Amino acid sequence: DIQMTQSPSSLSASVGDRVTITCQASQDISNYLNWYQQKPGKAPKLLIYDASNLETGVPSRFSGSGSGTDFTFTISSLQPEDIATYYCQQYDNLPPTFGQGTKLEIK
């Protein structure tokens, strides 16, 4: 199975800050990398697909980049409603695998 390693595991930032999360795959996954947001008690929500494509309806402050094994997810200006856990997910090979998650909190 492809291992997905996210960092950091948790992050505290202030409203308005630029926030960056990284995700590293254990082997080349091209651009088959997606990002999800999960708020407490809720289902995950797709934010970014194929590494850099913004899902319809998702605010433009969210962005993604990368290819191969190294990927980055960025929130350009943190908002209070962005408090959640964020997961990366690869779909280059079965089984699809998720990172361990990054819990984002407001400082």
Added chain:
Amino acid sequence: EVQLVESGGGLVQPGGSLRLSCAASGFTFSSYWMHWVRQAPGKGLVWVSRINSDGSSTSYADSVKGRFTISRDNAKNTLYLQMNSLRAEDTAVYYCARDLAIFGVDVGYFDLWGRGTLVTVSS
């Protein structure tokens, strides 16, 4: 409204069985591959199984292979997960999620999720 609604979760003893359902509405269910993803309490997301648009092809995580069976009824717009020989480590919220198929191949991202149904395996 476009939505997925899971049901069928509950408390079951180790070794027991449950069948989960996922009712789809508001979209063309037969155009999508479907997946089950689970999340143990306080833990991350783990993929469980997938089925293609017409139900002819399925895949499973090693941890559930031989115990779980995914199926679908496109006439009823419903996805199922039959879970047998349940173990304590199967305790989780189970989500169904859709995955668009283009030219018969799934795109690999889950753009709609249900709210989940909790399965607790305990004596």
